[in-house]
Amino acid sequence: MRKLRTILLRTACVTAALVIACASGRAKADDLPSVAFVPQLTGIPYFNAMQAGGEKAAKAFGVHFIYTGPVDANPVDQLQIVQNLVNQGVQAIAVSILDASSLAPVVAQAKAKGLKLFTSDSDAPKSGRAVYVAQATDDGLADTLIDELVKRTGPKATIGIVSGDATSSNLNTWIRLMQARVKEKYPGIRLLAPQFAGGSADRADQLASDLMTAHPDLKGLIAVASSTCPGVGQAIETAGKIGAVIGTGYCSPNTVRSYIKSGAFGFSVLWDPAALGYLTVWTGKQLIDNKPFAASNTVPGMDHPISYDAKTGILLLGSPSVFTKDNVDQFNF
Template sequence: MLKFLKILVSASALAVLSTGALAQDKPRVAFVPQLVGIPYFNAMEEGGNRAAEELGVEFIYSGPVDTNPIDQLQIVQNLIAQGVEAISVSVLDASSIAPVVEQARQQNIHIYTSDSDAPDSGRAVYVAQATDQGLGYTIIDELVSRVDEDAKIGIVSGEATASNLNAWIGFMQERVAERYPNVTLLEPQFAGGTAQRAAQIATDMMASNPDLKGIVAVASTTCPGVAQAIETSNKIGEVVGTGYCSPNTARSYIKSGAFGFSVLWDPAQLGYLTVWAGKQLIDGKGFEAENTVPGFDEPVTYDAETGVLLLGAPAVFTAENVDNFDF
């Protein structure tokens, strides 16, 4: 009997070890956001977790507590040290990531970008929420349609080094120069990652530009600050606010009139696509011009020349449709 129990215990131990080994054998896909603890990246994490469960990978979500490029880079280096097979980054500082990409490549680790790119870094792929041009053009077209074609418009962005935010601003400026020559687009001001700083900048901007007709909040963290500044300055109806923020972030401001609309995409779907892309890289499958991704109604396109895997076109959230969304 004792001998039988020993055999049974040994078999159970082997089963546990085997289960543990199987768990460790799961490929790991990491995502390093620009900042943890905000609704936008929380939604990306949620989508990443769903993808991990459905695709059979382990998902690691780890990012800095403030928008500090040095802290973000340290997290990426720690993940490389752990041998995580695929690491995606919403890049805060495009100029600093290239050496890390090369370091990872030497260890057969895939470094790629999502949400914010570093196109000259050698990254494996960029999982883009929408084209930078589409985002820049859309927000200007929508805003100008709500103000005058000779309006003055301000910009309140996040980190000055964030490549995605700077790219959107660049296309805003391009759109104004090409299509709206009488619009005055003020030089962007940068609030870092705080709504409080964004509110102060927007307040000062309205005070020093009494003819200001619109303000664009370029980072999700700056949207509440800009909207609150318009509300507290009693500028609703005089200044149209907008920004790249989720329906849940923008809803109360759209309904108060501080925001005329917001522009974004579904970050949960972006998180899912990010993990799917990591699994493709680990499996050595790469990407086709059109890719079938679980849970996506339309094929996801890939541009081999730019290395961009595109989620889709920007979405515009207004008073008429904002309650149809929950993220």
């Protein structure tokens, strides 16, 4: 019965999200082309910032923006939401993928209906998606984080990883590339097997605490998902390990500001998700208008050219940023 109630609750939440999205768009959908973005989960600062950027772009480019996603990082719920958007005939749909292996059939259905389905923030490169709006190169993100962390832990250290959902393609790619960076450049670093907290900060807190208990020599903890960043920071503070264990991750400044200032986090690596949301909606409009991407694209409202790799089908927002105690207050997302 408990399992059945859980399934019914998830179905109700997905349905409610779609009803809200449809209701908000009914007045404008007949007049303007529609671009949707489906995050990995709603209600966290990172995707809230992407939503704000998308709304800004929608006004700038004359489109109706639909923002709807699962209430937790559940790939089944996310896929159902994408499927419903395709069934509704939304012209361009962007998805931050949780499970890359599940998207291809929906991409095929979208193509058959003349719709544009693409990815943003997290990719499904083998799905046939129209394009991927990438925040930064995966290699650049992974290399930057590992290099900055080793500067602080030293070249001989044990480092733990607390990630989000085990099926999330972007998170798993970053983990794989961090492992490759360590193997290639830092043979004295021991990178522990990743632990997966789903979308729960509380679970991330528990996993980070368990790692510090199981490995008294631990010198670093990496929060791979934005939803796990507060949990890792809280665990380091609660354990009294500030200065002994360096926290870091792919975290927005607002999510970890207090932990950077307390010293629980030495730094975080990310990009501007509002700019990513803005670029996502611009991309959707370009796809709807059947306008090809150039190797270098001028996007109205953005202060630098956006590169496009025709071979991989990737639009690149830019280089990763490193947020520290010295600069974190300069950012608000």
